[in-house]
Each structure stands twice: as C-alpha cells, then as structure tokens.
Amino acid sequence: MKEFKSSKESRVSITELMLPAHSNFGGKVHGGYILNLMDQIAFACASKHSRSYCVTASVNKVDFLNPIEVGELVTLKAAVNYTGRTSMVVGVRVESENITTGKKKHCNSSYFTMVAKDIDGQSKPVPGLIIDDVQGVRRYARSMQRKSEASSRSTRFYAANFKMEEHLASLDGENVKLDL
Template sequence: MERAFKTIKESQVTITQLMLPSNSNFSGKIHGGFILSLMDQIAFACASKHSRNYCVTASVNKVDFLNPIEVGELVTLKASINYTGNTSMVVGVRVESENIQTGKKKHCNSSYFTMVAKDENGKNVSVPGIIIETEQGVRRFARSIARQEQAKNRTSQFKQSEFKMDNHLEGLKLHNVKLELK
C-alpha cells in the first residue's frame, strides 16, 4: 500500500475565544490550566484532521508562559503539524492574546504536543506523512527530530539502573538543596 501525504495547510486549525472572568485565577489573570486545556483541544483537532482518526495526547514538550492573559482579551490558538512519524504527529501550538480595545497582540506561549492516532479499537494506526513546502516547515520537522533525540538521551541518562549519583553530587552544591543522605 502506498503511503499517503498531506500538506501542512490541509490540517492547520485556528480558534479564537474571548477570555471570561470564570477562566481567571486568584490574581485576575487567565488560569494557565485553562489555556493548557485549550491547547490540548486544538492539538487534538489538528492531529485528528490530519490523520482522520481519533487521537490521544502522548506528551507535551515544555510550556513556558511568556505573557499573562487578561480577562476580556481575545485568545487565538494556532495548530499545525510539524512532524509525522508512523503513528504519531508533533503538533505545534501557538497562543496569542489580543487586547480588543487597543488591538495590541502578545505571544503568550508555544508548545509541542505529540499526538498518536488510534483506530476504533484503540490500536495505534498509521498516519499520512506531511508535504513540506517551506523552509520553515523543514526547520520545524528537523527541530522535532532533534527534540526526540534529546528526550531519549535524557531518559537513558537518568534511568535508575544507569544513574551514577557521584557524578551529580558536586553540581548539587550550586543549588538550593541540603543533602542528608542515609
């Protein structure tokens, strides 16, 4: 069977939502957990649109909240497929807020969601590859590969059977920690 391919544009998704007081935290800013939930929803929509299957979130790569979001602002989330594996996809999600009175826009955060396509029985299913048409697309695909390699290295370096405590004790002295090893 020949593998299918789709352009990145075919599965891009954008949503805009007004931020309500019910979405705020104790300091009056929009709750980070609410934004994470929206990000997960749009990553799901993008991955499902690309794969034409139900998708689950396998991992989320680093979420840095760069700017607070105010009640009354419009928040726009943009999702795009950055990488396709056999059954998984990396979805890049960008979050921007806009003050509707001034028109000022802020980049609030970006993150990468690894989504896995599932069939009706919950088994992993192959996904179409992506057709890359821009230098930005090549950069995003290559960055996804590099992130996967870094994750593998982190996992093996700190695996309990491989971890060597003595290699790390000196470095801990530079941090806010008190060792009382028994």
C-alpha cells in the same frame, strides 16, 4: 487515506474571549485553562491530518511568556510539524489580543505529540508530511531533535543507571542541602 498531506491541509485556529470564569486568584487567565484549550486544538489538528481519533502522548515544555487578562481575545493556532509512523508533532501557538487597543502578545508555544488510534484503540499509520518551504524543514528537523533529546532524557536518570557520584559536583551552588 492520502499517503502524504501538507501542513496547510490540517491547520486549525480558534479564538475565544477570556471570561471571569477562566481566571485564577490573581485575576489572570488560569494556565490550566489555556493548557486545556491547547490540548483541544492539538487534537483537532492531528485528527484532521490523520482522519482518526487521536490521543495526547506527550507535551513538550510549556513556558508562559505573558499573562492573559480577562476580556482579552485568545487565538490558538495549530499545525502538524512532524509525522512519524503513527504519531504527529503538532505545534501550538497562543496569542492574546486586547480588544480595546488591538495590542497582541505571544503568550506561549508548545509541541504536542499526538498518536492516531483505530476503532479498537490500536495505534494506526498516519499520512506523511509534505514540506514545501524552509520553515517546514526547520520545524520538522527541530521536532526530530526534540524527539532525540527526550529519548536521552528518559533513560539517563533511570534508577538502575543512575550513579550519584557523577552528579554531586553539579549540586554545588544550588539551593540544596545534602544530608546523606
């Protein structure tokens, strides 16, 4: 196993035609179908980087920016943005293209934390990341920031730590009625 690899060595891209079977009741491509494709490409990218079977540990925020129409081509691009000891953050970008006009739309981007596993299902070390441009430094630093924020979010509202009085004022003006 290489000690370090560049992001370019494990980039993956797929393009798929969106069919009526992929649509929801509103006639647009179902978000769940796109999430499934995103998970598949994140797996492929992480597995290619680590040369291991990988599992999805978490998915960072997914915002659906533009709807995808039946008959459009959807292209998903994935690259490793961050490497920990046994985990990787894979950035996934989704774009759609109208095949008759050529117009492209950015539909969403998200970040998948993937963990490499050995044959016994135990987490195993992954190659580090070689960064060779400003964009790579930005993506790595952003992943570190997201990791830090996620850790803070997960402990801040534990039931044992939660103090309701500290949050009541923040509910003013919200669409909520307190009946305590």
